[in-house]
Amino acid sequence: MPVKQDPAPRHGAFIDFAPEASCLEISGFGLRYGDKPALRDLSLRVPRHRVTAFIGPSGCGKSTLLRALNRLHDLNEDVRREGEIRLEGQEIHAPEVAVAELRRRVGMVFQAPNPFPMSIYDNVAFGLRLQGGLRKRRIDDIVEWSLRSAALWEEVKDRLQASAWALSGGQQQRLVIARTLAVEPEVLLLDEPASALDPISTLKVEELIRNLKSSLTLVLVTHNMQQAARVSDFTAFLQGGELVEYAPTDTLFTNPRLARTENYITGRMA
Numbered sequence: 001m002p003v004k005q006d007p008a009p010r011h012g013a014f015i016d017f018a019p020e021a022s023c024l025e026i027s028g029f030g031l032r033y034g035d036k037p038a039l040r041d042l043s044l045r046v047p048r049h050r051v052t053a054f055i056g057p058s059g060c061g062k063s064t065l066l067r068a069l070n071r072l073h074d075l076n077e078d079v080r081r082e083g084e085i086r087l088e089g090q091e092i093h094a095p096e097v098a099v100a101e102l103r104r105r106v107g108m109v110f111q112a113p114n115p116f117p118m119s120i121y122d123n124v125a126f127g128l129r130l131q132g133g134l135r136k137r138r139i140d141d142i143v144e145w146s147l148r149s150a151a152l153w154e155e156v157k158d159r160l161q162a163s164a165w166a167l168s169g170g171q172q173q174r175l176v177i178a179r180t181l182a183v184e185p186e187v188l189l190l191d192e193p194a195s196a197l198d199p200i201s202t203l204k205v206e207e208l209i210r211n212l213k214s215s216l217t218l219v220l221v222t223h224n225m226q227q228a229a230r231v232s233d234f235t236a237f238l239q240g241g242e243l244v245e246y247a248p249t250d251t252l253f254t255n256p257r258l259a260r261t262e263n264y265i266t267g268r269m270a
């Protein structure tokens, strides 16, 4: 088999889809924790209504990048960033952008399910009540719609007042997704959303991710390459804080352009 030679390093991989099809546009983005760089000169466009996966070895910066997309680093005084992140054309760090509204538009689901210590209903209604101005009937409707969208309604419709903590781990994760969907985000960020779940719950969450892309844009961090291959349309491979290769998922896994990518996906590099 011929040995693939990497061309000269190039920052910012490029996928050939129309710029107007992108929901998020990351340009020349870098981030340091103190004097330690975690991301360098990263540029990519995340297409609307698709699932984009970030893969790469531990510590390559996947979660740092995902968190940057809804400004979760804002409270960390050690963090320095450069470059831009645009959501539907608007720079998310612009002074006129309210962080609470950004986080409504760009929801986040973490590795460990984190329902609030309250009922199933109240978890989903939480963000709606914070927003205020909705009647109980309307909240009831949105709670049902959100739980249906998260493929959980049939399992919980008869016990909406039960504690969320009484649900299984997989159900809790779908509840957290329902809670996020209730405030109608445009983007859903998922940081290893199934890594704490059993195989059946994992498949349910993966099916949910595939179904949700008809209504929003999803970005998924995963260690699991089979999972990236199963659910994502596009995959970005990061290494050492740099974007190495970004391509349609089928292409990246079957015909990567760079040897570094091939070594990673074939397991020649941890």
Ligand SMILES: Nc1ncnc2c1ncn2[C@@H]1O[C@H](COP(=O)(O)OP(=O)(O)OP(=O)(O)O)[C@@H](O)[C@H]1O
Pocket (backbone or CB within 6 Å): 033, 038, 056, 057, 058, 059, 060, 061, 062, 063, 064, 065, 076, 223
């Ligand atoms: N809050 C923090 N303060 C200082 N350094 C951090 C912080 N968070 C992450 N880092 C460092 O930044 C780099 C990227 O970390 P990050 O968690 O983004 O990587 P990752 O690819 O998501 O890793 P993993 O797959 O292990 O979760 C690592 O070197 C990590 O140690």
